Amino acid sequence: MAISHYTPPILLLFLLSSSPTFSFAVNITAILSAYPEFSGFNRLLSTTGVGAELSDRSSLTLLAVPNSFLLHCSDTSDVSDVLRYHVLLQYLSWPDLRRLPPSGKLITTLYQTTGRAVADLGSLNLTRDSSTGLVVAHSPVPFSSSNATVLSQIRTLPYNVTILSVDALLVPYGSDLAASETQPTPFGLNITKILADGRDFNVAASMLEASGVVEEFENDERGAGITVFVPTDEAFGELPATERLQSLTADRKAVVLRFHVLHSYYPLGSLESIVNPVQPTLATEGVGAGRFTLNISRVNGSVAIDTGLVQASITRTVFDQNPMAVFAVSRVLLPKEIFGKEATTVPGGEISAATAPPPARGGEMATEEAPAPVASSPQAIKGEVTSGVSGGVNVGNFICTAVILLLLCLLLV
Numbered sequence: 093m094a095i096s097h098y099t100p101p102i103l104l105l106f107l108l109s110s111s112p113t114f115s116f117a118v119n120i121t122a123i124l125s126a127y128p129e130f131s132g133f134n135r136l137l138s139t140t141g142v143g144a145e146l147s148d149r150s151s152l153t154l155l156a157v158p159n160s161f162l163l164h165c166s167d168t169s170d171v172s173d174v175l176r177y178h179v180l181l182q183y184l185s186w187p188d189l190r191r192l193p194p195s196g197k198l199i200t201t202l203y204q205t206t207g208r209a210v211a212d213l214g215s216l217n218l219t220r221d222s223s224t225g226l227v228v229a230h231s232p233v234p235f236s237s238s239n240a241t242v243l244s245q246i247r248t249l250p251y252n253v254t255i256l257s258v259d260a261l262l263v264p265y266g267s268d269l270a271a272s273e274t275q276p277t278p279f280g281l282n283i284t285k286i287l288a289d290g291r292d293f294n295v296a297a298s299m300l301e302a303s304g305v306v307e308e309f310e311n312d313e314r315g316a317g318i319t320v321f322v323p324t325d326e327a328f329g330e331l332p333a334t335e336r337l338q339s340l341t342a343d344r345k346a347v348v349l350r351f352h353v354l355h356s357y358y359p360l361g362s363l364e365s366i367v368n369p370v371q372p373t374l375a376t377e378g379v380g381a382g383r384f385t386l387n388i389s390r391v392n393g394s395v396a397i398d399t400g401l402v403q404a405s406i407t408r409t410v411f412d413q414n415p416m417a418v419f420a421v422s423r424v425l426l427p428k429e430i431f432g433k434e435a436t437t438v439p440g441g442e443i444s445a446a447t448a449p450p451p452a453r454g455g456e457m458a459t460e461e462a463p464a465p466v467a468s469s470p471q472a473i474k475g476e477v478t479s480g481v482s483g484g485v486n487v488g489n490f491i492c493t494a495v496i497l498l499l500l501c502l503l504l505v
Contacts, residue, residue, distance in 0.1 A: 118253050120146050120154060127246060130257075132162045140172040145202065146179065152202075153180040153254045155229060156246060157261050161414065176203035177264045180216065184254055186245050189227045192220040198232060203264055213265040221365045223390070228365050229258060231265055237317060238263045241361025259359050260414050283309055286418055287322060290410040293420075295328040303346045308374075309353060317357025317415025318374075321386075321397060323424040324407070331424055335431060344430060350374035351384050351399075351427045357415045360406070363388060363395045375427065384427050397421060400428040 121143040124134040133156050137143035146152060155178040179202035196219035204214030213233055220227045230239030240258035247255045283306055287293040300306050309318060331337060337348065353374045358366070366388055375384035387398040395406040404423035411418040 118147060118149070118249065119143075120253070120255075123247055123253075123255065124156065129158045129160075130156050130246075132159045133157045136171060136175055140175060142172055142175040142179075142202075145176075149179075149181070150252055151181070151183040152252075153182060153184045153199075153256060154178060155180070155240065155242075155256055155258045155262065157240075157258055158243075161259050161412075162261060173203050173206065173208060174261065174263055176206065177201050177214065177216070177262050178258075179203075181205070183251055184218075184256075185248060185250070186254075189218070189220065189242065190225070192218055192227065194220075194222060196220075201264075209264060210266050216262070219365060224364060224393075226361050226364060228361055229262060230362070231262070233265045237356035237358065237362075238265075239359075239362045241359060259361065259412070260357075283320065283416075283418070286411045290322075290418070290420070292324045292326070293322050293410075295325050296322045299345065299349060303342065303349055305346050305349050308350075318417075319354040319356065319358045319363075320416070320418045321352045321404070321406070321421045321425060322410065322418060323352075323404075323421055327404075327421065327423050335424075335426060337424065337426075340430075347375050347378075347384075348425075348427065348430065350378075351386075352425050354386070357417055359412055359414075359417055360395070360409055360419070363406070363419075364390055379429075383429055386425070395419075397425060399425050401426045401431055 121134055121138050124130050124137070127134075134143075146154075157178070180199045181202060182199050184199075196217045198212070198215050198217050200215050203209055204212065206214075208214070213231065215232060216229050217232050218227060218229050227242040228239055229242065240260035240262050243257040243259055245254065246257050247253075284297050284300055287297040287300070300309075309320070328337075337345070340348070351373050354371050355374055355377070369387050369389050371386050371388055372381065373384050373386060376382075387400075389396050389398070391405070397404045397406070402423050402425065404421040404425060406419045407422050408420045409417070410420055
């Protein structure tokens with residue numbers, strides 16, 4: 093009896109059709125409950141219902157924010173969309189992150205699928221720094237301050253779910269979160285207290301208190317946030333004697349202090365991979381674009397800040413909690429608009445002492461630059477030179493005559 097060669101495939105089809113259907117379901121909140129450092133983020137997933145939305149997703153990557161980086165958030169619709177913004181609708185393993193192209197990769201989020209996002213601005217762009225390996229998630233909106241650095245992998249269920257830890261809460265473009273009660277006013281962020289706790293910032297703290305700009309800085313926290321570069325006491329001690337910072341007027345000292353602050357929150361990872369190196373400061377706001385800017389780049393493995401006169405480097409993170417980051421820097425950031433050779437008028441109405449003084453009116457020169465006085469007029473000087481030359485010629489003739497007579501006497505003898 094012949095056995096049909098088609099029996100095995102038919103049998104296989106029968107077995108597949110009769111077998112039960114398997115579906116993948118994951119309980120994200122149950123997984124996160126094993127990690128107490130994410131209790132705040134996990135609570136928001138539960139109370140907003142976003143966690144339940146993920147149960148029928150078979151492929152996703154969750155960007156979870158630890159308690160230390162999480163704002164005091166209420167359970168509002170805005171926060172729900174912010175949480176959806178942290179859900180990437182694609183499974184990304186750790187090796188996948190290492191293979192990200194230099195240009196980055198735009199990935200759809202759960203928030204993008206709600207229809208409330210503007211165009212494709214509900215997506216996230218993932219980029220990787222080839223020199224450091226740091227992966228940063230940021231908004232596709234140009235110059236957006238909403239970005240977060242991937243810290244570590246928390247958990248992975250191969251080919252289905254990856255949970256990554258990030259160092260900031262990502263806010264989608266157009267969200268009203270910044271204007272809501274999610275702002276961290278309950279924390280009572282106090283810059284001078286942060287500097288006091290950080291130690292080695294006594295000079296900077298005293299200058300801030302005396303200048304009256306502390307309140308201005310803290311008000312800016314409630315917007316896009318701020319990034320503060322604080323010189324250490326050693327940096328102030330190393331200032332050249334020619335740079336008389338303490339002799340500046342109060343208004344000009346305030347400008348120098350504003351020059352140390354960016355009008356956006358940037359964690360260290362964002363500074364290391366910053367797209368636009370030329371950044372305006374709070375001092376820029378009073379004079380217009382292009383002035384009082386800082387050039388931020390990565391040099392020899394650290395973040396370098398160039399003012400056009402000095403180059404400083406970030407030595408350590410003093411404080412980092414959205415919406416404020418404070419970094420210690422190795423040198424005082426001196427703006428060229430005040431301390432440069434071509435310094436110009438800045439808020440405060442004065443010209444820098446380092447600027448060369450202009451010529452005085454009436455053709456007179458400044459006292460320190462005036463040459464030694466000349467008693468004679470140009471014509472008198474000419475006459476004296478002529479007389480001197482004439483006298484020199486007569487003396488020469490006399491000497492020549494004496495030498496000739498002496499030679500004649502010797503010959504006659």
